[in-house]
Amino acid sequence: MADDQQSDSQDDKTSQRLTKKQKIIFCGIAAAYVFNVMSFSIMAPFFPVEAEKKGVSATQVGFIFALFNLVNFATSPLFGKYLPVLGAKYLFLAGSWVAAGSNILFGVLDKIEDRQTFLIYCLVIRSVEACGSAASMTASMTITANTFPNNVAQMMGILESFSGLGLMIGPPIGSLFYSIGGYSLPFYVLGGMSAATIVINIFLLPSVGANMTQSGSIKGMLYMPCFYPAALTIVVGSGCLGFLDPTLSPHLTSFSLSPSLIGVVFLLIGGLYALTQPLWGYLADKKRNTRFMMVIGLWFSTVCYLLLGPSPLLKLPNELWIVIVGIGMTGFCLGCALMPAFLDLFISARWYGYPDDLATQGVVSGLFNSCFSLGGFIGPLLGGYLVDQYNFQWTSTIFAFANLSVMLLLCVFGLWEFRCGKGRRPPWIWLGDSPREEENDPLLGNGVTSPAIQEKLVNA
Numbered sequence: 001m002a003d004d005q006q007s008d009s010q011d012d013k014t015s016q017r018l019t020k021k022q023k024i025i026f027c028g029i030a031a032a033y034v035f036n037v038m039s040f041s042i043m044a045p046f047f048p049v050e051a052e053k054k055g056v057s058a059t060q061v062g063f064i065f066a067l068f069n070l071v072n073f074a075t076s077p078l079f080g081k082y083l084p085v086l087g088a089k090y091l092f093l094a095g096s097w098v099a100a101g102s103n104i105l106f107g108v109l110d111k112i113e114d115r116q117t118f119l120i121y122c123l124v125i126r127s128v129e130a131c132g133s134a135a136s137m138t139a140s141m142t143i144t145a146n147t148f149p150n151n152v153a154q155m156m157g158i159l160e161s162f163s164g165l166g167l168m169i170g171p172p173i174g175s176l177f178y179s180i181g182g183y184s185l186p187f188y189v190l191g192g193m194s195a196a197t198i199v200i201n202i203f204l205l206p207s208v209g210a211n212m213t214q215s216g217s218i219k220g221m222l223y224m225p226c227f228y229p230a231a232l233t234i235v236v237g238s239g240c241l242g243f244l245d246p247t248l249s250p251h252l253t254s255f256s257l258s259p260s261l262i263g264v265v266f267l268l269i270g271g272l273y274a275l276t277q278p279l280w281g282y283l284a285d286k287k288r289n290t291r292f293m294m295v296i297g298l299w300f301s302t303v304c305y306l307l308l309g310p311s312p313l314l315k316l317p318n319e320l321w322i323v324i325v326g327i328g329m330t331g332f333c334l335g336c337a338l339m340p341a342f343l344d345l346f347i348s349a350r351w352y353g354y355p356d357d358l359a360t361q362g363v364v365s366g367l368f369n370s371c372f373s374l375g376g377f378i379g380p381l382l383g384g385y386l387v388d389q390y391n392f393q394w395t396s397t398i399f400a401f402a403n404l405s406v407m408l409l410l411c412v413f414g415l416w417e418f419r420c421g422k423g424r425r426p427p428w429i430w431l432g433d434s435p436r437e438e439e440n441d442p443l444l445g446n447g448v449t450s451p452a453i454q455e456k457l458v459n460a
Helices: 002-016 020-041 047-053 058-086 088-106 115-147 152-181 184-204 218-222 227-253 259-287 290-308 320-351 358-389 392-417 451-458
Strands: none
Touching: 020 088, 020 115, 020 152, 020 184, 047 058, 058 088, 058 115, 058 218, 058 358, 088 115, 088 184, 115 152, 115 358, 152 184, 152 259, 152 320, 218 358, 227 259, 227 290, 227 320, 227 358, 227 392, 259 290, 259 320, 290 320, 290 392, 320 358, 358 392
């Protein structure tokens, strides 16, 4: 027993030291992460103005932006399912190439004069770009989980920092190149840089997968009860971030802030979110208390969104410093809820008998990306609608109670699943027979449950 503990301790120390190969792989994935996110954010400063010149309404422009997340939501699970058959490296490179090509094609749309034709091509190219981005992001998350099995959450946290970097630098870079060369130049530059990164990644990334004939099981994963609290956490957390995109700027304008200062405020929330992701990932990997971290993150996010208004329920004065405190705390706290959810899905999958292989990693990555994109689609649309119907103060209060509701659900589910502290409930599935005859079978050390349970899950 002592030898086993000593071996585990040595493995933990080894896992903390990254090899040169791992560092090179991570750099390639991180660069692709930045360009993928920039594909979404680079057009924000100038595209609405150009679209308006073509006669496209603000609602239609909003849907062009929202379509990116909607297509990501629909296609990410499918890419995750078939990733083991296609190969993670192939899917990553192919998706990145499609996204890069779509960026370049988007740069020629200003040559179209007819409003309807312009709108149709925008929607089609944006959908194709989103498919490429979904494939690339799902594959990159899978390669990360496969390459860093002992540091999954920490490395994903660092990748989220690069994602935040892409969101932050995309708009100013888009504005810079737009002022230099007009509508087309930002898309040409981004597409060209993405293509150059793809060529480099051909040589950097390992060939992961492509030798498996069986795809992952999305249906089996959806049968796990523990999937839904984690999925709701991801959707609500992402939705809360997305809600601020179309609504925070008008709210800050009411405090007589200049556009430059409003930009600084957006950098505050994005910067804190990006900088703290590695911390939350490290703590999740180190402590493995993913549910506890998600509960704490959701609780403090509830407080943040009550301060953002500030909420009429708090009866606080409508002062800027209160809103700034809420914004800063939001960037810090939402990551505590979101990042552990990714690792929690892996832990739950292993508990339910799924092997820690490429098929499981692909499905989990696809579902996480899908849930995050769903929140990114719902948040701006629902937030904008509620602000129009009520006001920012009450809308932020509604989002605060969404965080609180998911937190309470996590608490109740945790008490049920861990039987009020008596140990984790034996694996069983929704919409199928509960394997009560296996209730006393222990979970094997390699993360595989009894054959009867595993057969039910794999065949689901």
